[in-house]
Amino acid sequence: MADMEEQDLIAAGSASIYDEDGGFKSEFLDKVKAALAAGDAEGVIELAGALHESDLGALLVALDSDQRLRLVELMGPHFDFAALTEIDANIRDEILEELPNRAVAEGVRELESDDAVTLLEDLEPEDQAEILGALPPIDRAQLQRSLDYPEHSAGRLMQTTFVxxxxxxxxxxxxxxxxxxxxxxxxxxxxxxxxxxxxxxxxxxxxxxxxxxxxxxxxxxxxxxxxxxxxxxxxxxxxxxxxxxxxxxxxxxxxxxxxxxxxxxxxxxxxxxxxxxxxxxxxxxGGVSESEELSDTVWWTTKSRFVWLFVNLITAFVASAVLGLFEGSLQKMVALAVLAPIVASQGGNAATQTMTVVVRALATRELSHSNATRVLWREIFVGALNGAAFGVLTGVVAGYWFGLAGIGVVIALAMLTNLVAGALGGILIPRILDHFDIDPAVSSSAFVTTVTDVVGYGSFLGIATLWFSLG
Amino acid sequence: MADMEEQDLIAAGSASIYDEDGGFKSEFLDKVKAALAAGDAEGVIELAGALHESDLGALLVALDSDQRLRLVELMGPHFDFAALTEIDANIRDEILEELPNRAVAEGVRELESDDAVTLLEDLEPEDQAEILGALPPIDRAQLQRSLDYPEHSAGRLMQTTFVxxxxxxxxxxxxxxxxxxxxxxxxxxxxxxxxxxxxxxxxxxxxxxxxxxxxxxxxxxxxxxxxxxxxxxxxxxxxxxxxxxxxxxxxxxxxxxxxxxxxxxxxxxxxxxxxxxxxxxxxxxGGVSESEELSDTVWWTTKSRFVWLFVNLITAFVASAVLGLFEGSLQKMVALAVLAPIVASQGGNAATQTMTVVVRALATRELSHSNATRVLWREIFVGALNGAAFGVLTGVVAGYWFGLAGIGVVIALAMLTNLVAGALGGILIPRILDHFDIDPAVSSSAFVTTVTDVVGYGSFLGIATLWFSLG
Structure with a gap:
């Protein structure tokens, strides 16, 4: 009997509303949507009233934007505003802006102070003031004090009720x-x-x-x-x-x-x-703004990604300019044009490996001056070893492909050079950016791939020009 | 007076041993090293005995590998084995393997069961058995049961003492x-x-x-x-x-x-x-094994990164083969060889943006079938808009550079094509891999850049060959 009851309790909780992929079961979602469409407040409360704030938040996210507001309105005092702290900021702000400020104030009253701050901090100043004005004086003063602390500070994160x-x-x-x-x-x-x-x-x-x-x-x-x-x-x-x-x-x-x-x-x-x-x-x-969310609009997303792609376009032109320097050589030996991207790409990938490890280690403070030299040497050795390995591999394939042993030797030497350059760039660029308090995660990869493109094209075509006397 | 005492307490704690970058102050580290070198057990205990287990762990990491063992030995029963749960697995296992099993058993006895499991789980079976054998029967049975649960399961993570x-x-x-x-x-x-x-x-x-x-x-x-x-x-x-x-x-x-x-x-x-x-x-x-640590050896790191670079080399050759198909066109118009990498690189970066967002959303379960179609269309529109923007931009620059308007039109069309292809690849490839239970984070990026390289080179050189009748 005890077991039965337990099963029921779990079933009435969150377990039954999700499918295996972690999304809502479509039958549950359909029932909610039907109740919303019919304006059936009792039905909505029965379905969503007992949900944990996190599940209620997930439900809001799964609904269309007009249904979200409807859900909040129909549930009335049964709607737990804590659910709004569990969802992404775009959706939260959209709902809060459309709700009357008095309703928001009612909801905020029931929250712990840290949750209330999360709800209020992104609102328009006038809305914020109106909502705060509708709260009891003590709550208002406490919230106002928390909101006065800088964004992302401990003061915004803390709860002000304690024992x-x-x-x-x-x-x-x-x-x-x-x-x-x-x-x-x-x-x-x-x-x-x-x-x-x-x-x-x-x-x-x-x-x-x-x-x-x-x-x-x-x-x-x-x-x-x-x-x-x-x-x-x-x-x-x-x-x-x-x-x-x-x-x-x-x-x-x-x-x-x-x-x-x-x-x-x-x-x-x-x-x-x-x-x-x-x-x-x-x-x-990955070259994406840290505030990008799946719920952002096409236009906002396009603009925010444009910036990063623009930086990359400039670096791509720099790399092309290096290719352009060797136009004469390319003209004389078109195989070089076919093979050059391999050297650049392999260097870029090796450098990205190094950069990933370094950026993460800087973020978690695992990399500090006490182990910096050791890590630098490790990366150089790894770059040289893999450079040698891939130099031989690529050299043999390229030599056979174009029936020219010389081209194999040239690409092998360029590969070795570029993987060592990639290791150096992958570790030094993030560290230098970090030293000047620029976030290495945001800005390293454009610089790093510029290094490997320039060194890759330059070394391959430079060595080839010398080797085959194409100059 | 109260204030003074507080300051002292903080000073005696962790605050004073770290510098601003989060590394140990060199004077503290030097004192510890001197005491270790002199075999001064009392001195070591005075310096490190009162440290929090996390700080003691960080100290171990900062020392050279022979000094680490020495510290554990000199501190004797004053060494808190919980410190070993706070450091990376390589260093932990190195220390545990060199310590006599009896000493490890003594240390393990003092630990909570979840910490004990962390210490024991990676040891050689014989060492594990010997250490377990030296423990009181109840502890031994409890630990053995936890170790019998699969790796990465709740059973390995849990503590078995509770109220x-x-x-x-x-x-x-x-x-x-x-x-x-x-x-x-x-x-x-x-x-x-x-x-x-x-x-x-x-x-x-x-x-x-x-x-x-x-x-x-x-x-x-x-x-x-x-x-x-x-x-x-x-x-x-x-x-x-x-x-x-x-x-x-x-x-x-x-x-x-x-x-x-x-x-x-x-x-x-x-x-x-x-x-x-x-x-x-x-x-x-970033193409790095998830178990890679800063403390790994050059040889291990080289081998583990080789695999990923090898996959990339194959994709780079595939992309080169596409270039090779157009050898005749490249021969006739070397400008194409100079510009082609720009199309491929821009597509690769746009696709990486999409892929990053998608991989993360899959990991956090934010992306499910309820919003999948919306996200797909968003990405296609973003790709098309940025493709058009960068098409125009690149077209103008390339047209001026080579004094040939036609080449600007060709690169603009190829750019648009490749950014849409990148968006499609960036979202569909991770989702397909995820569907077949392959970790999209590990395997997406090689496939995605293959798509943008092949489509980038293929569309640019294909359109150019038609436009300028180079075939």
């Missing part, structure tokens, strides 16, 4: 106080309490499991953790994420310049930051 | 039992307790903050969470990570086929999985 206690309380006292506290004064969920002095300066932290295990007469100051990691409220969210990763934290206290406790950041928000950062790295290396 | 309670206990009873429990029977830290039936089947979970807030006479079954998310012990770690991300979890229960509770996975282990996955994606797109 504090003075160091001279006993464990039993602390438990009693929490038991009698008003629900509204406590966060929805918390893992630790913060021990502060009368000026609200952070003295230590205490995990709930430590509190539970302590005798009731033990003083909090005797069991609190004195190794009190904290972050400053203005610190960048990526640095915050680094602290969480490095020290396997679940939550961290946020303090202002005066060491006063102002908030707490929990791991779930940091997981999003880590994902965003990895995403940004990947997209940057 | 359970029957549903009919009161909140007060639960707190009393935890307070009186033997330290060794409780995990080092925990956030929730699991409510199980007599057969150890999971009935619900209860966060500690809920427990603390409850009246002491409340029954656990009345406050436990019935929305009990759990994962199966054989589930893949990436699916586990997806559940954590989607539902913002801090920990999750792991159950076997009989719904019996066998372990708990906490977010800190999942953060590592998320990082690894993002890393794997990025490296795969």
């Amino acid at each position: 504090t206690a003075p160091p001279y309380w006993t464990a039993g006292q602390a438990i009693d106080v929490m038991r009698d506290a008003d629900e509204a004064d406590l966060p929805d969920s918390f893992f630790e309490i913060f021990i502060v002095d009368p000026a609200h300066r952070l003295l230590g932290t205490l995990f709930l499991d430590t509190l539970l295990r302590a005798r009731s007469t033990t003083l909090l100051q005797d069991i609190m953790s004195s190794d009190r990691r904290r972050v400053e409220v203005t610190e960048d969210q990526e640095d915050v994420a680094r602290v969480f990763e490095r020290y396997n934290l679940v939550s961290v206290a946020v303090v202002d310049e005066g060491e006063r406790l102002v908030g707490v950041i929990t791991i779930d928000d940091v997981v999003d930051v880590i994902q965003e950062e990895a995403d940004a790295n990947l997209k940057a290396l | 359970t309670a029957p549903p009919y206990w009161t909140a007060g009873q639960a707190i009393d039992v935890m307070r009186d429990a033997d330290e060794a029977d409780l995990p080092d830290s925990f956030f929730e307790i699991f409510i199980v039936d007599p057969a150890h089947r999971l009935l619900g979970t209860l966060f500690l903050d809920t427990l603390l807030r409850a009246r002491s006479t409340t029954l656990l079954q009345d406050i436990m969470s019935s929305d009990r998310r759990r994962v199966e012990v054989t589930e893949d770690q990436e699916d586990v990570a997806r559940v954590f991300e989607r539902y913002n979890l801090v920990s999750v229960a792991v159950v076997d086929e009989g719904e019996r509770l066998v372990g708990v996975i906490t977010i800190d282990d999942v953060v590592d999985v998320i990082q690894e996955e993002a890393d794997a994606n990025l490296k795969a797109l």
Whole structure:
């Protein structure tokens, strides 16, 4: 019987609405759409009312844009605004802009402060002001303070409701106080309490499991953790994420310049930051803006990708200009025109391998001056070894193809040269950009492939011109 | 005064040993190295004994390989083996292999079960057996069971010590039992307790903050969470990570086929999985093996990168063969040889943009059949628009360069063709690979650039041959 009930509970939850690919089952989606089309509020609430905020967010994304607004309106107070924090910013802002500000304010009231900030931070200043104006004064002041911190700072990420206690309380006292506290004064969920002095300066932290295990007469100051990691409220969210990763934290206290406790950041928000950062790295290396989303319009996407392609076009013309220098040689021996792209392409790929490893290692701080020289030499050796291997391979094939041993020798030498150049470019360019505080993920690959195109064409045609006396 | 003490505490912690770039300060590193060289155990313990396991791990990485072993030996029982879980697998395995198995067993005894599994899983079977044999029977049985689960499964990730309670206990009873429990029977830290039936089947979970807030006479079954998310012990770690991300979890229960509770996975282990996955994606797109580390040897790195470069060499020859088809045209008009790489390169870059977005969206499940058609059309339109823009741009420049308007028209048409082909290739190839359960991140880019090289050279030289009647 117990088993049956469990199965039912899972079935009523998220398991049943998704298919194997992680998309919504079409029958579920069809039912929701039908209820929306019929304006059947009860039906919509029955289908979507019990969904976890993340599932509700996923449902919004799966709907067409007019159906999204309809869903929010029909669900009324049953719509959990936290769902909007789980979806991409384009869709969120579209929904929020079309909803009346009063409805948004109602929804925001129910949220934790960090979720409320996520909802409000991208809105037009007038809308933001109107929504804040409709909130109770304390909430308004708290949110306003969070919104005043710089974008991507710890202050935007933190929750401003947390539990504090003075160091001279006993464990039993602390438990009693929490038991009698008003629900509204406590966060929805918390893992630790913060021990502060009368000026609200952070003295230590205490995990709930430590509190539970302590005798009731033990003083909090005797069991609190004195190794009190904290972050400053203005610190960048990526640095915050680094602290969480490095020290396997679940939550961290946020303090202002005066060491006063102002908030707490929990791991779930940091997981999003880590994902965003990895995403940004990947997209940057692929030549895509880090803010590009699947929901962007054709026009926006075209413009944003144009910039990167334009940079590449210039580098492609530079490479072509190198080919142009050897027009005479190409005229005399057309095989060179056929083979030259192989040298350039192989160098470009080898350099991309090196660059990928280096960019990632710079992002995760694995590459620092203590191992930089070792890594540089490793890359040069790898480039030389693979350059030699592919030089021989390509040389033999090219020699047979054009029935000319000389061309095999020339391409082999050019290949070796270009793979070593690629290794050098792949490691030095990101490091130099990083040194000047330019994001190496965004800008390395155009420079790196310019190096391998120029060196590839130049060395192959240069050596060929000398070897066959084509000059 | 309080402030002074705090500063000192931070200074004694991690803040003082790192410089601004996140590497160790050289004076700290020099002191450690000097103490190691002098065999000064006390000095080493003074410098490194109080470090957080992550900092101790970072210190190991920063040392030379013979110094690493020396540090572990000199620190003796003061060395926290958890540090070894924080460093890359090459360095960990090197240290563990050189240490006597008895010393490793001593260290493993002090660890949480999930950390112990991380240490043991890559060791030689004989070493593993010997270390397990030196452990107390209960620890040994637990570890052996975890090691029996498949690699990358929830079973390898989970911790096997957790806190359970029957549903009919009161909140007060639960707190009393935890307070009186033997330290060794409780995990080092925990956030929730699991409510199980007599057969150890999971009935619900209860966060500690809920427990603390409850009246002491409340029954656990009345406050436990019935929305009990759990994962199966054989589930893949990436699916586990997806559940954590989607539902913002801090920990999750792991159950076997009989719904019996066998372990708990906490977010800190999942953060590592998320990082690894993002890393794997990025490296795969860059043509690097996902297991490549900065600490790999030249020889290993060369071999592993060779494979990818070899695939690329074949595709480069295919592209060259297309050029070879038009040898006659190239002979008659060498300008074509100079310009052809521009068309191919621009198409390759546009296709890489599309592919990057698609591969990432497939990995995060943002792309599913519900939005696939919309995304396909978006990419085609973006390709056509940028193709037209760059067609005109390149056409004008090329026409002026070679003083021949016709060549501008030809390159413009080829550019448009190739950017649309790139968009199609960039989206369809990853989706087809994904459909056949081949990791699109690993294998897409070779196929995609083959498409843009072949279409780029083929369309440009084909159109040129017709336009100028070069055939």
